[in-house]
Amino acid sequence: MRTLIVIPAYNEELTIGSVVALAKKFGDVLVVDDGSMDRTSEIAREAGAIVIRHERNMGKGYALRTAFEYALSREYDVIVTLDADGQHNPDEIPLLMEPIVKGETDLVIGSRYLNGSKKKIPVYRRFGLWVLNKSTKVAAGVDVDSQSGFRAMNRKVLEKLDLNSTDYSIETDMIVKAREEEIRITEVPISVRYDVPRRHKKNPLSHGLGVLASIVGLIGYRRPLLLFGLLSLISFIVAGILGYLALEPYYRGGRVYLTQAIGAGSFVIIGIQLFVAGLTLNVLAKMGRE
Ligand SMILES: Nc1nc2c(ncn2[C@@H]2O[C@H](COP(=O)(O)OP(=O)(O)O)[C@@H](O)[C@H]2O)c(=O)[nH]1
Ligand SMILES: [Mg+2]
Incomplete structure (x- = not known):
């Protein structure tokens, strides 16, 4: 099985090197540098990643879609996505891949709620996440850690889903559309760190409200x-x-x-x-x- 590990990155020079180095053990690594103003591309390449660079910032969703097209054009069987800021632990990649390699499921979401990791989420964020998870539940009918960017999926998921979000709402978009296509979704517990140098690239409030608006749009469309x-x-x-x-x-x-x-x-x-x-x-x- 050929695995592509996808890391969307925006101004992550402080952490991208170590994330790539640790992820490389489990497959080919693709970093989508989304118009960063720092040395993200250079460091990612030095660490051994394939780098695709957008000349200007297009958003996390857009970057992931660029990566998914790449994966489809190169015969990859398993695709893993994780954050570039060091919040996810690349050593947990095999845990997410396992149910897919065994053929038990199609899409695995790394969840902060299945073990103690939830406690590490800052309080002001927990409420926002709760709102987003519950509204995703209304739109898609599944109660999952809907905003987690640590995921693994098989090729079929990418072939079937027609994603059109450009920003952070891609995470929910993927879940809603997966449910419609009868793609099997499984959650696996992951750890998460909040003591990283650059936790959020965008203002958390406008980020959250933007995602909420798109979920309400999805509800209007689906239900x-x-x-x-x-x-x-x-x-x-x-x-x-x-x-x-x-x-x-x-x-x-x-x-x-x-x-x-x-x-x-x-x-x-x-x-x-x-x-x-x-x-x-x-x-x-x-x-x-x-
Ligand atoms: N390619 C790309 N990646 C982004 C963009 N915004 C955020 N990211 C990446 O997406 C991941 C999660 O973003 P982050 O802001 O840390 O989200 P948060 O932890 O949920 O606040 C990180 O790896 C970021 O580098 C963007 O506009 N383009
Ligand atoms: Mg982050």
């Missing part, structure tokens, strides 16, 4: 009735509250509050429209799946 039904319910609740505020003075002997009454009427109309949109999109989504 429109759920998303639009929920929004419609919220509209009806707002309409109910405004209706109460409009009529309450009347029952106390005064007059109906017109502004609130108009607001209530508007939200009823919005609620109906959202519900109808949900029903319509639901039929379209079903037709798309058939």
